Amino acid sequence: xxxxxxKKDIFLEDEDGLIVPMSxxxxxxxxxxPGTWQVLSDGDYSYLLEGDDEALLIDSGYxxxxxRAYCQTLTKKPLSKIANTHDHFDHTANNSYFDLAYMSxxxxxxxxxxxxxxxxxxxxxxYPVQIVGDGDVIPLKGRELLVFEIPDHAVGSLAFLDRKERxxxxxxxxxxxGKNLNGGVAHWLAMLQKLAPYRKDFDRLCAGAWIMxxxxxxxxxxxxxxxxxGHEGEPAEAGHFPSTERFDEAGRRIWKRRLPHPGDGPKxxxxxxxxxxTVHHGGTSITYxxxxxxx
Numbered sequence: 001x002x003x004x005x006x007k008k009d010i011f012l013e014d015e016d017g018l019i020v021p022m023s024x025x026x027x028x029x030x031x032x033x034p035g036t037w038q039v040l041s042d043g044d045y046s047y048l049l050e051g052d053d054e055a056l057l058i059d060s061g062y063x064x065x066x067x068r069a070y071c072q073t074l075t076k077k078p079l080s081k082i083a084n085t086h087d088h089f090d091h092t093a094n095n096s097y098f099d100l101a102y103m104s105x106x107x108x109x110x111x112x113x114x115x116x117x118x119x120x121x122x123x124x125x126x127y128p129v130q131i132v133g134d135g136d137v138i139p140l141k142g143r144e145l146l147v148f149e150i151p152d153h154a155v156g157s158l159a160f161l162d163r164k165e166r167x168x169x170x171x172x173x174x175x176x177x178g179k180n181l182n183g184g185v186a187h188w189l190a191m192l193q194k195l196a197p198y199r200k201d202f203d204r205l206c207a208g209a210w211i212m213x214x215x216x217x218x219x220x221x222x223x224x225x226x227x228x229x230g231h232e233g234e235p236a237e238a239g240h241f242p243s244t245e246r247f248d249e250a251g252r253r254i255w256k257r258r259l260p261h262p263g264d265g266p267k268x269x270x271x272x273x274x275x276x277x278t279v280h281h282g283g284t285s286i287t288y289x290x291x292x293x294x295x
Contacts (some may be wrong), residue, residue, distance in 0.1 A: 002094070004064040006120040012257040014290045019254060020104060025065025026257070029074055032211065033165045035143075039072050041067055042257050043090030044208030047169060048074060049162065052142035055079040058160060059208065062093035062118070069097075078161030083138055083145070085171025086154035087111045089118070090260075091208065094126035102138055104149060105131045117261035132158070134194075145169075146198070150191040152183050161198055168195070168202040174216055175185030175209070178278075178285030179223075185288050187223040196221065209258075219284035227288065233279035236287050242266035249278050 007022040020026055028040045035050030041063025048071045049056050055077040058065055072079050083102040084092055087110035095101045095111065103111060111270065112125035132138060138145040138160065143162040153172045162168040173191075181188055205212040227233070244256035255261055278287045 001066060001094070002121065002123060004121060007118075009253065011227070011254045013254050014257045019248075019252070022255070025068070025070075025182070026063055027065065027070040029071075032158045032206070033167065035075075036165055036167070037071075038206070039067070039071060039074075039078075039209070040258065041065065041070075041094075043093070044090060044172070044258070045206075045210075046071075047206055048079070049140060049143060050075050050077050050118060051140035052141065053077065054081075056138070056140050056145075057082045057098070058087055058206075059083075059091040059171070060094035060097070062090045062115070067094045072116050083132075084111060085112050085159070085160075085169065085173075085208070086157040087113075088154055088172070089113065089115045089247060091171065093118070093123060094286050096127040096204055098127065100128045100130055102130050102132050104133055104151075104158050106151070107154070107158075108156075110156070115261065116265040117264050129261065130138035148195060150195070152188055152191065161201060163201045165205050166201065166203045168198075168204070168214070168217070170205045170207050173214060174207050174220065176212060176216070178280075178287070179220060181286060181288045184222055184292035185227050185286065186294045188286070189221070192217070192224060194217075194220045206221075216284065219282045220286070222282040223279060223284050223286050227279050227286060227293075231279055231281070233277040236273060236276035236278045238270045238273050241269060267287070 004023040010022040011019050013019045018100045032038050037048040039046040041061040043062040047058040055075045080099040082098040087107040092111040132147045134149045136147040143164045148159045150159050151157045203214050243262045244259045245262045246254050275290045
């Protein structure tokens with residue numbers, strides 16, 4: 001068991017107002033499709049999938065407790081493997097509970113790097129890894145997952161297509177509030193066009209932070225094309241990353257569960273803001289850097 005005891009004086013508050021120490025296991029789950037659960041510990045959601053004779057978890061969160069053991073209470077199918085959408089620690093911290101982790105080559109060297117808020121916790125880094133990429137199939141009998149490389153939010157981002165339940169598991173590459181590109185618009189369009197031939201095979205995007213109708217994919221595709229057709233957009237607004245830390249009347253230090261911990265947010269998020277533009281089109285938005293338009 002990964003020891004979170006050094007964080008016992010930090011408390012996490014969930015969306016219902018329940019406050020528990022960061023050091024204590026916390027799990028919630030919801031059935032979202034046959035043999036498919038959305039699982040919350042801390043960090044982004046994980047997704048548990050049942051195949052014919054075994055189960056698989058997508059992403060492991062970064063909450064205290066054995067997420068594998070918890071998920072095993074939801075399914076009678078043996079669970080021993082995990083697949084990671086990308087390297088960020090809110091998706092990979094608990095990988096070591098599993099016998100094998102599927103991930104991209106770019107993710108492997110980054111997946112074991114903790115966020116600053118986890119200083120003092122010893123996370124195992126030597127768990128078995130199998131590299132997967134474009135066109136590979138993650139074996140899950142009766143429910144094989146087709147792998148796509150779609151890097152932008154992270155350098156090694158993967159999406160997993162579940163044709164049986166018509167779901168694309170997309171990590172953090174699709175957001176309800178629109179897309180803030182790290183790379184160029186041309187690159188993002190190429191990633192979307194890679195997925196486009198398979199659009200008939202999915203109705204939902206199961207992302208790290210929420211579940212979206214697949215029309216969110218259509219909107220991003222249309223918006224990227226719109227930008228490359230010559231619509232520059234408006235100057236992007238400078239942003240800030242608010243802290244969710246508060247102290248209650250008893251003096252307890254409280255953070256919001258699921259939201260980034262204080263100190264873990266993006267650094268220099270307004271760097272190059274003078275070159276950034278935001279385009280609203282087709283019910284979504286893309287913020288991009290003019291200097292990277294055609295990259």
